[in-house]
Amino acid sequence: MLEVHHVTKNYQSFTALKEVDLQFDHGIYGLLAPNGAGKTTLMKMLVTLTFPSDGEITYNHENIVDLGEEYRDILGYLPQDFGYYKSYTAEKYLMYIAALKGLDKTKAKLRIKELLELVGLQDVGRKKLKKFSGGMIQRVGVCQALLNDPKVLILDEPTAGLDPKERARFKRLLSTLARDRIILLSTHIVSDIESIAKEIIMIKDKRVLYKKNQEELRSLLEGKLFEAIIPFEDVEAYHSKFSVLSEKQEKNGIKVRFVSEQKGAWNEVEPSLEDVFLYVYEEETDLSEDRKHD
Amino acid sequence: MIFWHEMKKLWNPKVLIGILLISLFFYEFFLSFYFEYFPNGRPTADMHKINVEMIEDYGHTLDESEFEGVQLWFEETNKEAQAYLEQDPTARELGITSYQSLHEKLADAEFGSAEYKKMDQLYSRIMFEEEVDAFWEIQGYETMMRHYEDSSTISHPVDGIEDNFHSILPYYVYENFQNLILKTGTLITIVVSLVIGLVHLPDQRKNMLPIQYVTRKGRRLFKSKLIASLVTTLVVTTIYLGAFFLLYSQNGTSPFFDSSLRSFELGLGVMFWYDFTFGEYILATVTIIYGVAILSALLSFVISRLVSNYLALVGIQICVTTSMALIFSTFLLVRLFSTDFSLWVYWAWIGVLGVIGICALLWRNRIEWTVDVF
Numbered sequence: 001m002l003e004v005h006h007v008t009k010n011y012q013s014f015t016a017l018k019e020v021d022l023q024f025d026h027g028i029y030g031l032l033a034p035n036g037a038g039k040t041t042l043m044k045m046l047v048t049l050t051f052p053s054d055g056e057i058t059y060n061h062e063n064i065v066d067l068g069e070e071y072r073d074i075l076g077y078l079p080q081d082f083g084y085y086k087s088y089t090a091e092k093y094l095m096y097i098a099a100l101k102g103l104d105k106t107k108a109k110l111r112i113k114e115l116l117e118l119v120g121l122q123d124v125g126r127k128k129l130k131k132f133s134g135g136m137i138q139r140v141g142v143c144q145a146l147l148n149d150p151k152v153l154i155l156d157e158p159t160a161g162l163d164p165k166e167r168a169r170f171k172r173l174l175s176t177l178a179r180d181r182i183i184l185l186s187t188h189i190v191s192d193i194e195s196i197a198k199e200i201i202m203i204k205d206k207r208v209l210y211k212k213n214q215e216e217l218r219s220l221l222e223g224k225l226f227e228a229i230i231p232f233e234d235v236e237a238y239h240s241k242f243s244v245l246s247e248k249q250e251k252n253g254i255k256v257r258f259v260s261e262q263k264g265a266w267n268e269v270e271p272s273l274e275d276v277f278l279y280v281y282e283e284e285t286d287l288s289e290d291r292k293h294d
Numbered sequence: 295m296i297f298w299h300e301m302k303k304l305w306n307p308k309v310l311i312g313i314l315l316i317s318l319f320f321y322e323f324f325l326s327f328y329f330e331y332f333p334n335g336r337p338t339a340d341m342h343k344i345n346v347e348m349i350e351d352y353g354h355t356l357d358e359s360e361f362e363g364v365q366l367w368f369e370e371t372n373k374e375a376q377a378y379l380e381q382d383p384t385a386r387e388l389g390i391t392s393y394q395s396l397h398e399k400l401a402d403a404e405f406g407s408a409e410y411k412k413m414d415q416l417y418s419r420i421m422f423e424e425e426v427d428a429f430w431e432i433q434g435y436e437t438m439m440r441h442y443e444d445s446s447t448i449s450h451p452v453d454g455i456e457d458n459f460h461s462i463l464p465y466y467v468y469e470n471f472q473n474l475i476l477k478t479g480t481l482i483t484i485v486v487s488l489v490i491g492l493v494h495l496p497d498q499r500k501n502m503l504p505i506q507y508v509t510r511k512g513r514r515l516f517k518s519k520l521i522a523s524l525v526t527t528l529v530v531t532t533i534y535l536g537a538f539f540l541l542y543s544q545n546g547t548s549p550f551f552d553s554s555l556r557s558f559e560l561g562l563g564v565m566f567w568y569d570f571t572f573g574e575y576i577l578a579t580v581t582i583i584y585g586v587a588i589l590s591a592l593l594s595f596v597i598s599r600l601v602s603n604y605l606a607l608v609g610i611q612i613c614v615t616t617s618m619a620l621i622f623s624t625f626l627l628v629r630l631f632s633t634d635f636s637l638w639v640y641w642a643w644i645g646v647l648g649v650i651g652i653c654a655l656l657w658r659n660r661i662e663w664t665v666d667v668f
Contacts, residue, residue: 047508050666073510083502099296100509144505 007055030193031186039186076150086130134161226266300522340434374428445558463557490594527591592651
């Protein structure tokens with residue numbers, strides 16, 4: 001079990017995360033938060049790239065920093081915008097990472113073949129990475145993370161650059177892998193984790209706001225989410241009165257999806273994970289919208 | 295094995311081509327002269343011949359009785375010059391019978407007079423048109439013999455240095471080696487700094503660290519890179535010194551390798567704390583070059599980990615290599631262990647430079663285990 005105990009991370013006077021407590025057992029965990037919320041900071045601490053300013057992270061009740069090599073031996077990590085050598089072939093690059101992971105040459109060759117097949121790159125293993133598309137590079141990144149058959153797999157925005165077909169394939173792959181390992185996947189795209197995550201972690205104001213399964217998260221908006229078709233001139237009034245999560249132009253007006261504590265003459269709808277995400281991060285969403293208008 | 299992966303990255307063909315071009319440029323502009331023009335002109339070339347003959351006949355030292363033998367060679371050469379002048383109608387007309395009288399009369403003649411012009415033409419013909427060996431050799435003998443005689447006046451400015459300064463090691467041999475080894479040492483420092491400067495930065499720029507540092511090897515990669523850097527430094531230094539000595543062997547100075555630095559020619563200009571032979575002195579400079587190459591490698595290794603862009607790397611490397619070149623040219627390769635400085639100054643500097651390299655490495659190594667990687 002991977003546990004985060006009261007972890008705070010400061011960068012000089014700036015606090016990136018505050019008193020975070022989390023536990024991870026087998027399965028897929030989705031780390032959902034807008035950009036800049038501290039997802040990457042948490043992940044970097046989980047993979048020992050950065051260290052908590054306060055608190056500790058343990059694996060099977062031992063501090064991961066003290067475990068050192070033993071912990072990293074069961075760790076797979078795909079960073080956001082991961083590095084690679086353009087002049088290397090996919091196989092050569094993976095051989096290098098395999099050497100860093102302590103795999104012997106023969107075992108590494110077999111494992112690389114197996115993984116390239118798994119991600120559909122078996123025919124381009126000997127091509128240089130500079131000829132790869134963004135999606136292909138991302139798949140090579142997934143391969144490197146899986147080289148040592150990790151017990152803890154941490155993926156930072158892993159679906160970036162993947163097309164819908166690749167995303168679907170990737171989700172299937174993760175579901176298969178999750179049977180006997182911990183997978184923590186960070187994203188700001190709700191659909192990436194909606195169907196596969198055992199639990200969703202939401203970070204807000206530098207703290208963990210929720211760590212719940214999807215049902216529990218959806219229940220937060222149970223009986224509070226409505227849809228209504230309203231005239232254009234009423235849109236502003238709805239915005240000031242309710243939390244409007246989405247708007248859609250219809251023939252006879254605007255269809256708004258909003259949260260209200262009181263019931264009215266509106267259609268009550270089933271909340272989705274996306275609704276919860278938009279509701280929780282309403283301020284950030286609005287702010288980002290404002291910035292766009294600027 | 296990760297060591298070989300790191301070695302392959304260091305021995306990047308593009309970098310190798312770069313350093314090859316720099317080396318060729320450096321050779322052409324700073325080194326080739328000292329190989330192509332040694333001994334440089336006459337009478338140095340004649341002196342070289344005489345010095346080599348002296349070693350062949352008398353060994354690496356020249357005592358008083360052997361010096362008398364050399365004086366006989368000088369007389370023989372004077373006779374050759376006289377025979378030449380006896381055959382020459384202009385010399386006969388001017389009453390010049392020897393090299394010495396040619397010099398004296400030329401000095402006494404009124405500048406611009408008909409007699410002066412004739413004598414000047416005769417001198418130019420003998421020395422520069424016909425290049426009569428005997429006349430050049432006389433100049434060489436005179437210089438060498440004057441130095442030998444003057445060596446008895448060499449005072450011993452430093453306690454503990456007692457020598458008769460009878461060793462045969464000409465100044466031009468020492469000077470030529472000094473010029474060559476200074477430039478070669480500087481070139482090696484530049485090359486090592488360039489190659490090792492690229493050990494961390496490209497990985498950092500390519501955002502490789504987050505992948506490398508979460509592997510089993512993790513932060514120990516720093517040590518693997520260090521070993522690859524030191525091996526590369528030793529290989530590069532050895533290749534460059536090998537190439538240098540291959541070229542240097544063409545200068546024909548090997549007869550002097552067993553001659554003491556406390557020679558009658560060097561003793562007048564430079565005195566050494568240690569009674570090294572020229573060969574031992576060469577070995578000492580080679581040791582210094584290996585040491586400074588390793589120091590440059592350690593500094594470049596640490597700098598490469600600290601900087602975040604190539605411009606900063608180049609800027610800092612220029613400062614480091616310039617400092618090394620200054621240290622080399624002040625006392626660590628040029629006039630190494632000479633009495634220009636107290637003996638402890640050399641050892642103190644060697645110690646200080648060693649401590650700087652080791653401290654920089656230990657400091658970064660300690661930080662490496664706790665530093666945040668972004």
